[in-house]
Amino acid sequence: MFESIRKRVRTGKVTMGLPAGDLPSPFRGMPEIGEAFRTGGAAATCAKACATEAIDPEKKTIDLGRCVFCGLCEEACGGEGIRFTRDPRLPSGKREHLVLGGREIPPLTAAPDVRSLLGRSLHLREVSAGGCNGCDLEAQALGNPVYDLQRFGIDFVASPRHADGLLVTGPVSKNMRDALVKTYEAISEPRIVIAIGACAATGGIFRDSYAVENGVGGVLPVDLIIPGCPPHPLTLLYAMLAFLGKNPL
């Protein structure tokens, strides 16, 4: 008993402040597009190295909805075309917000009525739908004392009846489609859907397998997509706060 109290006092506060700044090298965060990608042949080199067809060599874009942040494109082009920075903040929103290199799209925030209704208290029901569990683990980590999601008025709840929305991971396996839809329907309106990770965005590494639906978008109306494989807890935190208009920056 005394041991645990002493340990508690000695440990002190561990919760992370925001903004947290860059993560340590060699973290692969927000990709930076170089001149050689826009105008030279680097886009073709990068596209050839990409295992998830995230790079369009014609349009010179990189689609973070497909990107698994493996770094193979950066290795192939020597960082001339695409270089991953240490910044955990990734563009999040609708599908079109996730495509970098094309025309600029203003960042997405929730509709004013959703913001005024849920902006200060958002309760989410998490559904894991066919992923590898990586995204689930990072969503779970948001609740630990370091990231402490609850301080922002966001929390995960056990029942869809208590929830304002869904947080979905995974490409939506055919076996989970029904359960996912039923969970969604059990939430009262207005309700939001947040899809996290490359799988939930587009099917990710499992895209076009016989057993998946290639992302949440084909099954439910998605309000916010957060890219990553899996997204770092800070990526999730920043994206959710920005969506709710509570940007800590």
Add this chain to the structure above:
Amino acid sequence: MHCVHTFDLGNSAPLTEEAFRAFLRETSTGADRLLALFAEESSSGPFLLHAVAGGGAPGRFLHACMETSPRSFRTFTDVCPGTHWFEREIYDLFGLVPESHPELNPLRFHEAWPKKFFPLRSANAPAPDARRGYRFLVVRGEGIHEVAVGPVHAGIIEPGHFRFSCAGETIQNLEIRLGYQHKGIESLFPGAPGVGKILLSESISGDTAVGHSTACARLLEAITGKPAPAPAERWRAVALEIERISNHCGDLGGLATDIGYLFGAAHFGRLRGAALNLLLKITGNRFGRGLNRIGGIGPGVPGIAPEDFPAVLVPLQAEVEKTGTTMLDAPSVISRMEGTGRLLPHTAKTLQFVGMTARASGRDIDARRDFPSPAYVDSAPANVLLDAGDVMARAGIRFMEMRASFEWLSGILAGAAPPGAIAAEGIVAGAGRRLVVSVEEGWRGEIVHAAVVEDGGRITRYKVVDPSFRNWPALSFAVQKNVISDFPVCNKSFNLSYSGADL
């Protein structure tokens, strides 16, 4: 190389059914254990069953195969109960019926799928028998009631369905129905481009990205004849042990949560994060994605200099030690975990469970010792064995394994045991039709990757065995005669991967 082996299939004739059966019986009783049983539809026509075993001596791999009719084979569960789920999987993927199987319910395909859908059976094969349809075991008796849980659970965890048959509070039977996470991974492997296979393996089970990708990378290296240099093998082993520490911390935190011991929950949850952040510093990702490439490790790995390790590792070790001893000595913790969810050594041996689950029930198997990778040949983390088989033993073994891993890490990072001089031994590009098998001890247990390779290096069948697939039935045995309110802590004490089992 003790952790990878290539079998020449071109010059070995398939065994008779009787000899194949004897091979499997031997894995149940002898020194060599079953590693995998899987089917293959060969390009020349017949369906083949492959069994891989070994481990009776370091680096010993054994293989047997038999031809089977395109419709069915006689079940092997009578001589080797550990094949139970493997045979159900073979039916799911190939439509080959294991005749007289005790419980031929589909593992992967639910009612919504067409009855005759068998993803790895080609259109050339004769039409299969369709016996698909799921039947739950019904327990009858006065006052028996059923509790159905899932697929969507209350916490942030993967989906699966649990059907309890209880008398009052006491669980008489637990039936586990999985398949919700099935995404067809094995079907994607042959077509994935080179290193794309490694990316795929990182997503077999998100918390075991290092274990799976290492097994996959070594397998691909054995096919292409490009072995990883010794330092790369060392970093693989370092990452593997840190992955083990991160997950064991997370599980001890989870166990603490499930018994309402908040001190353990908060501290171990944070310490798990510290271990994950160390993996990020090595590989650029909290789960170790990006560690492996074919023929070595990623160009940015490790992102941290070996001399900077102690600054992270030493305080982490001290905190794990302090938190672990405080938790596991607490009377309130002991009273909840001791005697709860007991998995008997006899059951663990008969059904051939693997990994720390098996080691907590007295089954002395560890791929780091039995199939040592180059970095473990001279010194592997100390072998830990308990035999109580209860939740307390599975908590204790995690704590003791972390101690052993920390000790091994500090030795290897200090250069006390320069490892892996023989990394390249035995890795040459093969020719002809062959089977390549790769084994690694992930944090849950032994991971097996196997590939049938045609002459020229093309993979035609890729088989993944996650330790969860072997161990899921253990949970059903462990919870029998426990009260249903102890199910969460029993479940957490195994913490099996749904994705790894469902593939």
